[in-house]
Amino acid sequence: MKLIYFAWVRERIGKETEEVTLPGEVRTVAELLQWLRARGAGYAAALEHPQVIRVAIDHEHADHQTRLPLDGEVALFPPMTGG
């Protein structure tokens, strides 16, 4: 699965994108955030307050209860400030 990060989530994690293979028990967006937090200090800092993190799956907004696709692109980012 491809992960892609934006704004301060990208800066804290220290990379724009990465490919990951998820363990079988990581099935939802919330479980993905939990799993990522344990991957290092940058991830822990970026995902310290997981409830504020916005998520898109294959270019569409998704909530934290959404089931992850088997493959695809999952984006993590802060609340948007466009316009």
Next chain:
Amino acid sequence: MGCEPHIRVQAEDFDLAVEIDRLTDGRRDVGAVVTFTGKCRDEGGRLAALELEHYPGMAEAEMTRIARQAAERWQLSGLTVVHRYGKIRPGENIVLVVTASSHRKAALEAADFLMDYLKSRAPFWKKEHLTDAGPGQWVEAKAEDENALERWKK
């Protein structure tokens, strides 16, 4: 099913007159054109620039979804949304919404709806560059922007 929206995400500036012509040229049914231009302000001299980051692919897709909702909800003859990215200085343009309709109310309401949704749903993020300190903070989303969406929910 409404009109097909014009959606663009670009680094370069836009020309308001060209965008109005695009929705009105050769048409005799348009009675109202509303434009909204969002610009970068200097926050009392504190701000040197805003840097706009976006999610290529999703930005266009989400703007199209928002625009289609507007086109279904209001009777519009034309609809354009242009959002810029990259470094934008005070006085420069950030976003443009143009709505055309036979009547004023549809054009005004649709433009208002589009801006409310673009602010909280289109994947763009602003980082401040300060006049005295270089790159600064990411702009924080405001609760009032999220709350603004409530009034459009029927």
